[in-house]
Amino acid sequence: MYNEVDIRLPREEVMADARATFIRRTYAHLAGAILAFIGLEALLLNVVPGETIFRLFFAGGGMSWLLVMLAFMGASMLAQMWARSDTSVGMQYLGLGLYVVAEAVIFLPLLHIATYYVDPTGSKGLIPTAGILTLAVFGGLTMSVFVTKKDHSGLAPILSVGSMVALGVIVAACIFGFSLGLFFSFAMVALLSGYILYQTSVVLLHYPTDKYVSAALMLFSSIATLFWYILRILMELNRGGD
Numbered sequence: 001m002y003n004e005v006d007i008r009l010p011r012e013e014v015m016a017d018a019r020a021t022f023i024r025r026t027y028a029h030l031a032g033a034i035l036a037f038i039g040l041e042a043l044l045l046n047v048v049p050g051e052t053i054f055r056l057f058f059a060g061g062g063m064s065w066l067l068v069m070l071a072f073m074g075a076s077m078l079a080q081m082w083a084r085s086d087t088s089v090g091m092q093y094l095g096l097g098l099y100v101v102a103e104a105v106i107f108l109p110l111l112h113i114a115t116y117y118v119d120p121t122g123s124k125g126l127i128p129t130a131g132i133l134t135l136a137v138f139g140g141l142t143m144s145v146f147v148t149k150k151d152h153s154g155l156a157p158i159l160s161v162g163s164m165v166a167l168g169v170i171v172a173a174c175i176f177g178f179s180l181g182l183f184f185s186f187a188m189v190a191l192l193s194g195y196i197l198y199q200t201s202v203v204l205l206h207y208p209t210d211k212y213v214s215a216a217l218m219l220f221s222s223i224a225t226l227f228w229y230i231l232r233i234l235m236e237l238n239r240g241g242d
Helices: 004-047 050-058 061-084 089-118 126-148 153-176 181-205 212-239
Strands: none
Touching: 004 089, 004 126, 004 181, 004 212, 050 181, 061 153, 061 212, 089 126, 089 153, 126 181, 126 212, 153 181, 153 212, 181 212
8 A cells, every 4th residue: 555655756756857857948948049149149240231230229319229129028028928828839939039039139239339349359358258257147046046946936026126117217218318327237237137046946946847938038038138238337347448
């Protein structure tokens, strides 16, 4: 006659195996999204002329950038909805692909400025350095969650408030034309670090095991935004040193 432990153990093992498979798939898809982003961004930087970039993104000043942000937010919401689809795996991949393309487009002016104006010779290595620092921060935060297995879901309210405040500051900067500065970039790095802790613990402990594509999109969004602000910090520091 089976005791209670004997009955529970096989189900627990199955659940643990499903979670482990989900985690492997999530981070494999995350790596694929990062590589696709790098390849697409390199292509766009070499194909799209600088004049076209500035005309598309900055012709109307801050309001043009605000419209770009609104379009990006709309594309992001659509991508996330597709990535969480219960009806089609193909739709989930379409959502992840759309989000990678949207990120590559909105990154184009920042990377163009970093490549051709702040570091035209490539001697400072701003973009590779920003990439390495981003992966180092992400890797360290991820490792801390996997080692401690701490549930950071309690950060959700704080992160939501922080995001709303940050969005309000960004919109105000677009409308009134003031610079966000280094302090804002450092604050965003701290906010994104909190998001990575929260999202990683959700992936490790709570996320549905059949939604590895949307989990990868969630993590990719935070990594991309973290990279954006780390690169801005490096650009500002290098400008200040010139």
